[in-house]
Amino acid sequence: MIERELLVSNRLGLHARATAKLVQLLSGFRSNATLVARGREVNAKSIMGVMLLAAGQGTPVLLRVEGEDEAAAADAAAALFERRFDEEN
């Protein structure tokens, strides 16, 4: 299992567009992924789940990935967070 502490740094936070990108990305991996924020834990491959976190800009989140391709999945997700979901420069 891999855990990564990430920061939601894009302006809109985990809105529909950013969430869709995250869910689409993680769905390409076999590993299970969960996201923990604001005291809630949700399935990171569920768009409803992730939106329900209502993680706005500046929210720290914990990504937990478990499975055969966990390292690649965690890296890819972390990179998406770092790129601010490709929303801004």
Place this chain on the structure above:
Amino acid sequence: MRLQLSGHGASRGSALGRARVRLPHVLEVVEERITDVEAEIARLHAAILVVRDEMHVTRRRLHGALAQEVGEFLDLHALLLDDPELLRGLDALIRTGRYSADYALRLQRDRIANVFTGMDDAYLRSRIDDIDQVIGRIHAALHRRDADVQGIAGEILVTDNIAPSEVAQLQAQGVMAVVTAGGSALSHSAILARSLHLPLVVGTTLALQKINDGDVLVVDGGTGLVVREPEASDLREHRARMRDLKRERRQLNRLRREPSRTRDGIDIRLYANAESREDVAEAHALGAAGVGLYRTEFLFLNTDAVPDEEAQFRAYRDLVLGMTGRTVTIRTLDLGADKADRTGLVLGNEPNPALGLRGVRLSLSRPALFETQLRAIVRASAYGPVRILVPMVSGREEVLAVGALLARVVTELRAQGHAVAEHIPLGAMIEVPSAALSLPDFIGALDFISIGTNDLVQYVLAADRNNDALGPLYSPLHPAVLRLLRAVITVAGRRNIPVAVCGEIAGDPACVPLLLALGLQEFSLHPATLLEVRRAIRDCDLGMLRARAPQLLRARDRGAIERWLHRVRLPSTQ
């Protein structure tokens, strides 16, 4: 009594008809238990499958800029439809509660709504609308209803809001116009309605309170006026608007049989981009010179397995037969990591799909796959004129490799006794800057070229066309783009190699004078705007435009290009 309501005109057109009111979609479902759990789960999943297919079809109908705008929205709905939590919750409700699929949908919806409506963020709170739309569609599919508006032909739909995915469906069902209480003229639905010529008035706040089923309405999608129980003067105005619109459409339709000829008598060839059988039929009816771009990805995107040679052959052959002797240009597979596919051909998670293994790069890395496609296309060439167009070429090596493979495939098919055309022209998409700049090095190996401006502009300007944050940065109206187009057209012209443009710009009537000035004589565009582009061509004087080309190529910024376009515009005669 006459009552006038005002909303915002979102899609032009005038309509007179009876109102069909659809109240906001609340799932009014009563508790219901079932005995056969597995059958009920199967029923639910069959309905979900129907909705997924509908969304897929809607998505395929979209093209160009529309596909980018509405696609994102549809993607969100598709993700919701496939949401593991939503599905698992539904299955669990049916299994443990022995509830009907209908009631499980309602319970699940209410559960989600409880959480969403408690959120602080207004934007996220309103995502419950998306969830409602998806759940409403599953519910409609359970009962094989088309979202509750069957038999609406000839009527005017009055509702709270309309989803982009519904617009195309309603238009196909023959609805005259749509009036919504909410919504905005900038919404995805409005964009879609405009492209489908479906009159739409949005933001008519009192519509649901004041309009009842069966009320006679006059709707003006231009000004946003909705009149209930219209009087003689309202009807007169409606008739006048209809006359104007009809005249405009008649003028366009007259052009179906007219040549795409400039005022000074030069014929321009208009080819159609086609994706579906309907596109091909329309292209034929509009008098297109042929199909300039047939995207074969769609054969691959809609199935789980890679289509075999026979399946591909039949699709290409039917396309060729559908164009009855006019040229058909088949583009080889243009898949990349940016297009979702279920066949497993594409590497997921490329860090930079626009610069990754796509187009001809993917094809050359999968020789068996590529050879199968070439064999299918070559076999179809026995049924009518076929050209092969190769996407994402970046230089000479790829062109030579494809040429050698094609020659081998033709020889083998002949040896195996297949009928094959005498000569199958080979062309390359010019959409990578390196290909545009090194064109003289390999144009000798080609029979034609097609400039893919959408990608070329993106690569030349280093601006992602799907990134809204870049605003006007992504635009073909950049001096660098125009000079590059001019260079490519000149190189091709010197060798007498036909050159077409097949990006969005080719379908934009406003850009016609610009492309003609640059020396372009062939366009490939979606059938939806073919007649408008033909009209624009017929309003141009090619000699005058060519004479002013040097000014255009000296333009130093977008403003100067726009001023040039404004200066060369001639008063329309049609």
